[in-house]
Amino acid sequence: MVIGGYQSSCIKGDKMRIRINRQAETPIYLQIKNQIRDMIIAEVLPEDFLLPPERNLAQTLGVNRSTVMKAYQELKADGLIVSHVGKGTVVVPQVFKPSMPRERPVRELSWYQFFNENITTNSEHLISDIMSLTNCDKVLSFAGGFPDPTLFPMEQLEALQGELFKTAKCMLYSHSPVEGNPALRESICQLLARRQMTVSSREIGILSGSQQGLDFVARIFINPGDTVVVEEPSFFGAIQIFRSAGARVIGVPIDKEGLRTDMLEALLIRHKPKFIYTLPTFQNPSGVTMTMARRSQLLTLAYQYQVPVVEDDPYGELPFEGVSLPPLKALDRYGYVIYLSTFSKVLFLGLRVGWVVAAPAIISKFAHLKQLTDLHVNTPSQLLLDQYIRTGLYEKHLLLLRKEYAAKRDCMLAALEKYRVPGVSWEKPAGGYYIWCRLPKQVSRHKLVANAARRGVIFLPGEVCYPDGTQGESFARLNYTFAQPEEIQKGIKQLMQAVQESVQLAEEPEWDMGSYMRPIV
Amino acid sequence: MVIGGYQSSCIKGDKMRIRINRQAETPIYLQIKNQIRDMIIAEVLPEDFLLPPERNLAQTLGVNRSTVMKAYQELKADGLIVSHVGKGTVVVPQVFKPSMPRERPVRELSWYQFFNENITTNSEHLISDIMSLTNCDKVLSFAGGFPDPTLFPMEQLEALQGELFKTAKCMLYSHSPVEGNPALRESICQLLARRQMTVSSREIGILSGSQQGLDFVARIFINPGDTVVVEEPSFFGAIQIFRSAGARVIGVPIDKEGLRTDMLEALLIRHKPKFIYTLPTFQNPSGVTMTMARRSQLLTLAYQYQVPVVEDDPYGELPFEGVSLPPLKALDRYGYVIYLSTFSKVLFLGLRVGWVVAAPAIISKFAHLKQLTDLHVNTPSQLLLDQYIRTGLYEKHLLLLRKEYAAKRDCMLAALEKYRVPGVSWEKPAGGYYIWCRLPKQVSRHKLVANAARRGVIFLPGEVCYPDGTQGESFARLNYTFAQPEEIQKGIKQLMQAVQESVQLAEEPEWDMGSYMRPIV
Structure with missing residues (x-):
């Protein structure tokens, strides 16, 4: 029954083949154990298959009996084989199929009973x-x-990507800091300077799109029952995520000049909201831009009633005439504004890279949540975007x-x-x-x-x-x-x-x- | 004061320069308005700067007086300028700096009062x-x-990336379905078949690393006060995220054969946990692998007490001798197991791509959360990994x-x-x-x-x-x-x-x- 192999011995007992490699670092008993285990898992050795007696197998393989004993012992400990007096050692029946008492059939799980109810909404x-x-x-x-995919600067991206393989090498696929790649954070500072914001990279956190920023804001600020103020209408993804965190979402109407600040004060007094969520520039869905006077009034009310403002600005770099008004964050001298923006609308949604600008206490909170929830943003995309900004291609693409x-x-x-x-x-x-x-x-x-x-x-x-x-x-x-x-x-x-x-x-x-x-x- | 420009007129009144382009689609009043606005924003026109009277400006620019009036009206509506009888039209003071009553200075926000307390832990x-x-x-x-970055297959990746620029074109940077790229979901089915799992791509959801899977499990299942059972010791990132969702996290000890199923039953009866979290193969942190007998016992108990099992398997493809035991998910005939895995440990952490295998009810719940929290996983990474698996490079790299x-x-x-x-x-x-x-x-x-x-x-x-x-x-x-x-x-x-x-x-x-x-x- 022995089939010789180079530097190894084999046994063929019905379906059973074992090769021993005496040069390998793996101990021989483990080689035997692992091969039998694999054959059982692969169902080469079926249920109730009778293994050769230890003595016979040892002889055939040319090893000590104690070596085979040790292998069989481990297989027994794994629950793969069992020895019966008089019958010998056999493969355990139904080893992959957990045994259930016949009289009590397994019920399929009704998952819905387990779900946290907060997460469901109509839309x-x-x-x-x-x-x-x-x-x-x-x-x-x-x-x-969505942006127009036919406008994606594919040739430029391909060239930059090729460069990155040369310069970044294996760092291209390594982990990044939780707060984001330091070079990209600095590039974003430069980009924000053109939005009239002077910030340091310590005040910037990279996120998986600004949508993640909304999720983090919800998780950091909202306890079930808290109130949040949004514009009416507002971005429905924000309404959904605030609601799923347990917030009561209250609307303040907008008109052609943006959020009706004249109606806001009463809401702030009555509801003491955790924050005000606003899209001041080219609002989603209305397209309205908040006037400078309203921006000023909004901040004044926020300061007066000590309410943080969450400013969502995905579209601010897409004015069709002249320049955009400065974001609230650029006007805010007291650190009340948490500013979210993204590359999804001006470049391509598929990279899922956005960012937050806020006081260091908030950035540190965001970093903690990032680490808990998904560690960091995709590294190659961060490096690619950094280069895209640094080389001035971003600015040209905007035009x-x-x-x-x-x-x-x-x-x-x-x-x-x-x-x-x-x-x-x-x-x-x-x-x-x-x-x-x-x-x-x-x-x-x-x-x-x-x-x-x-x-x-x-x-x-x-x-x-x-x-x-x-x-x-x-x-x-x-x-x-x-x-x-x-x-x-x-x-x-x-x-x-x-x-x-x-x-x-x-x-x-x-x-x-x-x-x-x-x-x- | 007029400085001629081609196809345009200019006015220089102190610091004020306006260019009119009569060929542009933008109406002339808007050109005037936008340029004055920009100059105010850029502080070229300072506070209290006196604008020329409408009539004069109209004359200088060679436009109708009504055009200038319209521009000034809009600037007033934006709160940028104001007209005073006798004084004329001036730039509004401190327009970017929200005015605050002097007697009530703005207080810096004490952010900590706003934070949801659940999120903080010692570590x-x-x-x-x-x-x-x-x-x-x-x-x-x-x-x-972390994986060893010197082993990253950079040349292969560069070649695949180059191919993708040719074949996927602009889809490379477009959005992906919430559940993940369909081709990658199918590739993962093939990969799972080698882990002895037969699943359809409908049962797979792509995630930003398996860490996101843990976060989603926490959000879907845990209401504050719920109990969750984990191995002791266990992956501390999981303990943290379960806790931050408000769970009471209870440990069941492990020994050399893995989770002590003999101690589990009492815990299930006493605490009625929402789910059991386990890393059966090459456990983090202990390195222990759960024996086949224990796997079987664990599932039997889960079925008996109707408790879902969350199986985390980042390391299963890295056995150093023989093959790994089949994952719990491969043994589970009743859909109780939610299986999480990732490319972070066998390939590179920097891409942040993992996945979940579960009953369609769970996949749909995961997709909903994905849409709420960050829309979808980075598209180019999904396409790259799909190709990496399809070309057989993944299998070779594992060896x-x-x-x-x-x-x-x-x-x-x-x-x-x-x-x-x-x-x-x-x-x-x-x-x-x-x-x-x-x-x-x-x-x-x-x-x-x-x-x-x-x-x-x-x-x-x-x-x-x-x-x-x-x-x-x-x-x-x-x-x-x-x-x-x-x-x-x-x-x-x-x-x-x-x-x-x-x-x-x-x-x-x-x-x-x-x-x-x-x-x-």
Whole structure:
């Protein structure tokens, strides 16, 4: 039964082959044990397979009997084999299938009983649905907040990436500090200086997109039952995450000049919110920019009532005329503002790199949460973005984006005008990503989403942007950066036809509200 | 005062220059408004600067007076300028500096009053400190759980990256589905088949490292006050995140065969935990592997008491002899196991890509949280890893790592033997990253950490791995994968000398426990 191999011996007992390597560092008993174990796991040796007696196996392999004994002992300890008097040593039956008493069958787990209830909301699947559909060729998407991928500076990136393989070498894939790569933090200081902010890199933390900043703000500040003030409408991803942390989210209306600071004071007195969340520049979803006077009033109220301000600024570098107003953070002399921004809107969403600017006490809190939740941001992306800024490519790319996105905005505005339906109105945004479109009052939002989807167009239904639902008004948030001009033309035409139809059908009874997102899944 | 420019007119009134471009799409009133705004923001026009009267400016620029009026109106609406009868139109004082009543000075925010208390723990800064120090040239680090960067397959990665620029084009930097790139999810199915798991890609979710999986598990399952069972000792990052979600973390001891299932049942009955967290293979920090018998018993108990099992398996593909035992997930026929794994330990930590395998109800919950917290995992890293697996490079790299890490383990074992100090003991791990080293009883842990750091060596003090502190015993977790063999030799020598010294100094009074981490900051 012995099959000789070079520097090794083998045994073939039915299905059993063992090779001994006398030159290996692994002790021989362990070589035997491991090979038998592997054969059992791979089911080469089936249940109840009778192993050769220790003495026989030792003889065949040319080793001491004690060596085989030791191997068998370990296999027994692992629960893989068992010795029965008179029967010998056999492979344990059903060794991978935990045994259960027959009279008590295993119940499948009902997972829902285990879930923490905070995490569920009605619009739960909205963003993931939009993200899936936006990559689908047949759908014209005005729903997401995605940059135009055809404008990605791929050749420049490829060249920078090639350089990094030469210069960074294996550091390219090593871990990064929790707070972010030091060089990138300094590059961001330079970039912020152009946003009229003078900050040191100690005040900057790198994040997996500014969305993570919102999550961290929620986790650091919100205890269940706390109140948070947001603009009405506001970014629905923020409303969702604040709510899932247990916050009561209260809206303060906006008008053409931004957040209604005249209404804010009463809310601050009455609700003592943990913080105020605002998107002052090219707001999501409304496109509105807060005037300088309002910015000043907002900060004055924050100081007076000792309320931190969370400023979300993903779009500030995309003004289509002139420059943007300075961010609140640039105006804030007392460290009340936590500023979030990202590369997702001006460069590419796929890297998932954003940052926070705040007082060192907050940066240290963010770093602690980062370490707890996912350690640090992807290293190669941090190095790539650092180079992209340092070489001046970022600044040049911004100029291109402003020009292209302004043209797309104008294209969408022209299409809205061309296919105008009575009752539909909008303002021209001065920058950013969105046109906030008021719909005729009699339109059923739910029918409109479904009807537009049938015509191959998706948009963001406005009500998800209101913490407490709209008071009877319907809006659509239309993104103009992602689609190409001819798609914008075609999509707006289809959408306006769907609006027209929905107005005509407005007398019919409404569908079930709960399931209206289904058609675009 | 007029300075002619091509296709434009200018006015110079003291510091004020305006250029009109009659060919631009931007309306002329807006060109005027934006330029004045920019000059105010840039403080080219200081506080109280007197603007020219509308009529004069219109004349100088060669535009209608109504155009200038419109521009001034908008600037007033923005709060940037103001008209006083008799005085004229001036730049608003302190426009960027929110005005505060003089009698009530602004108080700096005391941030700590706003923080959610759950997030703070004693060992708060441990991981970030280790991550900073590990990149410091002068420190020999056995503290982290980092792979050896000199083994990164840089040439292969560079080639794959180059290919991706050609094939994926702009998709390389576009957004990904929330659950992860579909191709990578399929590649991971193939990879798991070699871990004896048959799963479909629907059961896989891509995460920012398996650390994010732990965070999500905590957020999905834990309500404040819930109990969670972990091994004792266990991965301290898991203990921290479970605690910060408000869980009571209870330990069940391990021995050489892994989790003491004989002690588990009583805990399940008494505490009704939300889940059991286990690292069955090459455990962190102990290096122990759970035997097949214990795996079977653990699942049987989970089924019997209807408790989900969270299996963390970062090291399973790094056995140094034979193959690993099948993961619990491979043995689980009833979907009770949530399996987490990662590319951080077998490839490179810097990409931050891990994954979860679980029942579709859990994957959908994970996807929802992913969308809320950071949208999706970095796209280029997902595409790169997919290619790395598909081309078979991943499998080949594993073979190299097993060989190299086994040699490093042996190098550290030999050094421990060579510089042995009485009272220090350890087991030889059969795979993975760590040697779990028992220290003499009389050693002051706090002095040892400080003393070793002075000698340029850092390690993970064992007590952070125990949910309730060690019962008087001291351990050190020593990582052997990151350092080079000569560094391992030198570092162990220094560490053992530090142990020796600490034993001798054991009679002296102890230092303050609270601040012992300072020396390695």
